[in-house]
Each structure stands twice: as structure tokens, then as C-alpha cells.
Amino acid sequence: MTTTVSTGQRIGRFLRDNPLIPLILLLLVLVAILEIRQPGIVNERWVGNTIKFAIPLAMLAACQTLTMYTGGIDLSASVVATIVAFVMATQVPVIGVVPGILLAMVPAVLIGLLNGFGVGICGVHPLIMTLGTGLIGTGFLQVYQRTVIASGSVVPESLQWLGTGRTFGAPNALVLFIPFAIAILFIQNRTGFGRLLYALGSNEKAARLSGVRSWQVYLALYTLSGLIAGVTGLLYVGLIKAPSLSLVEPLMLPSVAAAVIGGTSIFGGRGSYSGTIIGALILTVLGTMLTLLQMPEGGRRILFGAIILALTAIYLRITDQD
Amino acid sequence: MMRLVQRNGWVAGLLVLLIILLIATKIIQPDFGASGVESLGRASVPFAFATAAMAIVVIAGGIDLSIAAMMAVCSVTAARLMVGAGDGETVLIVILVLALGALMGAINGAMVVLTRVPDIVVTLAMLFVWEGTALLILNTPSGAATQWLRDLILGSLSIPGLPERATFIPKSLVFVVICLIPFWFIMHRTKLGLSIYAVGGDPVAAFRSGVPIGRTRIIAYSLAGVLAGLGGLSLTMSTGIGEPIPGPYLLASVSAVVLGGVALSGGKGGIIGPIVAVFILRLVRMDLTLMSVDPNVTTIVEGTIMVVVVMLGGMLAMKGRRP
Numbered sequence: 001m002t003t004t005v006s007t008g009q010r011i012g013r014f015l016r017d018n019p020l021i022p023l024i025l026l027l028l029v030l031v032a033i034l035e036i037r038q039p040g041i042v043n044e045r046w047v048g049n050t051i052k053f054a055i056p057l058a059m060l061a062a063c064q065t066l067t068m069y070t071g072g073i074d075l076s077a078s079v080v081a082t083i084v085a086f087v088m089a090t091q092v093p094v095i096g097v098v099p100g101i102l103l104a105m106v107p108a109v110l111i112g113l114l115n116g117f118g119v120g121i122c123g124v125h126p127l128i129m130t131l132g133t134g135l136i137g138t139g140f141l142q143v144y145q146r147t148v149i150a151s152g153s154v155v156p157e158s159l160q161w162l163g164t165g166r167t168f169g170a171p172n173a174l175v176l177f178i179p180f181a182i183a184i185l186f187i188q189n190r191t192g193f194g195r196l197l198y199a200l201g202s203n204e205k206a207a208r209l210s211g212v213r214s215w216q217v218y219l220a221l222y223t224l225s226g227l228i229a230g231v232t233g234l235l236y237v238g239l240i241k242a243p244s245l246s247l248v249e250p251l252m253l254p255s256v257a258a259a260v261i262g263g264t265s266i267f268g269g270r271g272s273y274s275g276t277i278i279g280a281l282i283l284t285v286l287g288t289m290l291t292l293l294q295m296p297e298g299g300r301r302i303l304f305g306a307i308i309l310a311l312t313a314i315y316l317r318i319t320d321q322d
Numbered sequence: 323m324m325r326l327v328q329r330n331g332w333v334a335g336l337l338v339l340l341i342i343l344l345i346a347t348k349i350i351q352p353d354f355g356a357s358g359v360e361s362l363g364r365a366s367v368p369f370a371f372a373t374a375a376m377a378i379v380v381i382a383g384g385i386d387l388s389i390a391a392m393m394a395v396c397s398v399t400a401a402r403l404m405v406g407a408g409d410g411e412t413v414l415i416v417i418l419v420l421a422l423g424a425l426m427g428a429i430n431g432a433m434v435v436l437t438r439v440p441d442i443v444v445t446l447a448m449l450f451v452w453e454g455t456a457l458l459i460l461n462t463p464s465g466a467a468t469q470w471l472r473d474l475i476l477g478s479l480s481i482p483g484l485p486e487r488a489t490f491i492p493k494s495l496v497f498v499v500i501c502l503i504p505f506w507f508i509m510h511r512t513k514l515g516l517s518i519y520a521v522g523g524d525p526v527a528a529f530r531s532g533v534p535i536g537r538t539r540i541i542a543y544s545l546a547g548v549l550a551g552l553g554g555l556s557l558t559m560s561t562g563i564g565e566p567i568p569g570p571y572l573l574a575s576v577s578a579v580v581l582g583g584v585a586l587s588g589g590k591g592g593i594i595g596p597i598v599a600v601f602i603l604r605l606v607r608m609d610l611t612l613m614s615v616d617p618n619v620t621t622i623v624e625g626t627i628m629v630v631v632v633m634l635g636g637m638l639a640m641k642g643r644r645p
Contacts, residue, residue, distance in 0.1 A: 127576075256446060298459075
């Protein structure tokens, strides 16, 4: 009697070992609902578009995923992405494409370093630190905007190709995203740095006592997060084609939601970037569904919030049955 | 005992900072007087309520990202109901709005307790829900506010027998203080307040000492909801209309709570410190405006103050840990 395991428990255990499966199932269910409500909508073009819009979200969510491994969060990511996009677009007409892009990445690295300094060396809570640097970044961006109001802005052809173009029906952004995703997965699974992130998130004291110089890890992590956010900004401005002072802001909260839905624990030590990618796809499909429902804006927001909460709660129940 | 001294030391330091800033304001702008204090007080009211709400939730070991959105819901509800409402009806409306705030807070708390999803994620999701609710109630800024309610925070307190010029205490300040006294009392003088501190400080220890964790959390969130209701009301009171898009109260309340000496890990700090911090932050903003600094530079300064304060605090805490 004691060895019999009920079917429910067995399913629960299976899902716990393979946390991606319920997520993929959920994604398929959402797509199926969409197809039933609006027959014929799910075609090659739609899939391409969904992927195109999910990629910037998934990249920004990489910042959240990586920092969440250590129990942190990067709320400055959307500000960094906006700054990079805006500085790039306004500097390109003056100094050319490549120098413009390189110059635009400087504030991303600086904000990342500042975040890492605050979190790793001063021991500030990442939420507060990144909220503060985000505020400072927004202020600088607004001041900067005053100085370049005359020069106009240009989104380079190459970024537009990357952001909006498609080759054989597949969005060109995949050229950037596939190597990016492989690199992140490689970092988290196969490198010492990745292991250190999980170690710091599960038990910082133990990691420190085992000789991990945590401040170096945090400094590297938040700088990397800033860099990723910067690249996301470049890609996103290629997709939207109009730089503004709140360009990437709408992706901020969804990027946190994508990481959480993807099964990354906000308390650290657990999660995987592959889940985040599916989470970003789920959120994008959800967005399409809510747009198709033709509800007033308010109703859509309520549903969006309710669904995020429900998904997270159910997912936690499924994978945490002990 | 040590903690009490430390906490009061922090608040005293903040008060000194506030006084220095007030003197600095007087030097920058020799005309600074009753009307300046009045506008400072009026601008601070919604921030003060948002911060007090955030402080209670953070002390209870959580965080509520949806406070600004709840304020928006309360503001639009009040503005919509008060169109053409009589003086008596307004009292009912105020009670209703505060009850609505408590209900929203209780829903937040219940969601945190029932789903066992981290506070930050739950309130992030609820942020969308409340934002949507506010938009459904009122799509564009409109509505009205009853005059006697508006008079509660507009202008300065006039004391009978004294000339108008001698009364420099703004009514808004009195309003905030009167509204916050019950909350201060709950947090520092009742068993419930002690439970909130216990749950925030060490949930396991609190549980083993017989504190009902779930119920205490929900009550803490409801208290924050009532305060968000007051904040929303004060928004409608000072502008005369309801605004469905939440203002910048989330960021501002978190920074004031941190500056006010409340530990984000929960269980430490009070309400007075964060409120003093609100006035400091507002005064800094006003000083910079008086010095005709670009308002955008003001944002940079505000952010820098917040970051520097938390970095110094972090360094000091680390020093303390390694004696």
C-alpha cells in the first residue's frame, strides 16, 4: 500500500521533472482557442508575427531571468533599452551607424556597472537599486532629448531589416535571437558563471563561505543584463521604427511576467531561460487574443492581470507539490 | 531597546535634514512663507498616503506594486459619484471609497496568501487589474469633488483671534496627520501592529508564537488599501477631478519608504520616518524648481538621492554585520 503512488501524484512528479511540458501545452491550448474563435487566423504569417513580437520580450526577459537566478531583478532594463534605442537613433545621423550603436551602448554598460556596484558591493536590494538607476536613467534621457531636438532621428536600414524583415516567412530577428538564446542557455547550464548565479540565489552565505567572490559575480551579472537590455533596445527600435522616450516601457512588466510564468523563481536558485522563451510566447499570444476580443482597454488589462496571476499560481501548484 | 534607539535616531536625523532643507529653501527664496508651505503640503498629501500604505505592507514583509493603481480606482470612483452629490451624500461616498480601498487591499492580500505566489508577482498582476478597473469606471479624466471636502486640504488653518498671515500651518498637513494617527496607533500600540511586525520580521517564529500569518498579512494589505483609498480621495480633493491613469506614486513611495528607514526585508521601521521622507523628497523637488533647475534634472537628483541613501545604508548595515 505504501508504495502505490496515485496517478495524480505521478503526473505531478512527471511535470515537476519536466517543467517545460505544461508550458508548451498551455501555449498550444491558447493557440487552439484562438483558432477556434477566429478560424484561419493561425497561419504562417501569424506565426511569424507572433515570433517577431515575442523576441524582444524574450530578450528583455533574459535580463529578469538571469538576475532572478540570484534572487534579484532588473527593473532598469526597459529604461536601458529605451536609452540605447534613443541615443542610437539620434546619434546615427551625426556620427554614422557603427559609431552611433557603439556610443549608444555606453550608457547601458554604465547603468549595468552601477547596478552591479550597488547590489554586489553595497548590498542594496536589487529591486530598489535598479528602480533608482532606472529613475536616474530616465532623467538623463529627458535632459539628453533637449540637446538633440534639432538633429532628428534615423533608424538604420540594418536594424529595420533585423527588426521587421523576414526571409522565407521567418522573421530575420531569429538571426540574432537563436545564437542569443543558445548563448544564454550555454551560460546558465555549462559555465561556472551560470552555476555561481544559481548558487548565490539558493544560499548566498553558503556560496560566500565556499569562496565565491559574490561582488564580482554581481558586477558581471548586472553589466551583462545592461548589455542584453541595450541590444534589445536596438532590436525593438528596428521593429517599432519610431524612437520615443517611453519606447520599451510597455515591455517592462510583461518581461517580469514572462520570466515568472516560465518557472523562474523570483527568490532565486531555480528556473531556466527556455521556460522564459515559452513564457514570452504565451504572453504574446495572450495579447493577440485579448486584442481580438474587442473589449474596452480596461477590461483587457483586467483579464491580462488575472490570467498572469492564475497561470503563475497554477504553475507553482503543479511543479511544487511537496 | 537598541532597535528603538536606532529607529528614533533615523527619524531624528530625517527631521534635522528636513529642517536644514526648510532653512535652505528660505535662503534660496526669501519670500518662502505660508503659501510655499501650503503648496508643499498640498503636493505631498497623495505621496504621504501612498508611502504610509507601502510602509505597512513592507513592514509586514511584502511589497505592493499596485498602490498607485488602487489610488486611481478610488480617485475615479469618488470623482464619478460626487458629480452633483450633496454634502450629506459625500460623507457616504467617502466611507464607500475607503471601504472599496479596504476591499481591494484585502483582495491583494488574499491572493498573496491563497496562491502562495510571491507578493511582488501578485501585486504586479493586480496592478493591471486595478488599472483596468479604473479605466472601466472612468475612461478620461473627469468628474467632480464636493466643495467642503476640497476645503479640507485647500488653504491654511485659520485660528480664531489670530491674523490670517500668522497662520502658516497648511490644512493639508493637519489632514494627513489626523488621518494617519489611527494607523500609527494600530502599528505601534496594538496587538495587531505587533503581529504585523512579527510576520514581517520572521514568519516562522511568528507562526510558532501563535500569530495567524495569513490573516495578519491580509489585514496589513487591507490597511494599505484604506490608505490608498485616502490617497485616491486626496487626489480628487486637490484636483477636483478623477484621473484613471495612475500617477508616479509607486516609485516615489518605495523610495520614501527606504529613505524613511523601513527595511525591505520586513519587520523594521515605522510610519513616521517614511512620512518625513516624503516631505524631504517633495521639498528637494520644490527647491530645485525654485532654483529654476530643469524639472528633468530634478528627476536625476531624486534618483541619485535615493540610490546614494540606500547604498550608504547598505554599507553601514554590512559594517554592522562584520564587527
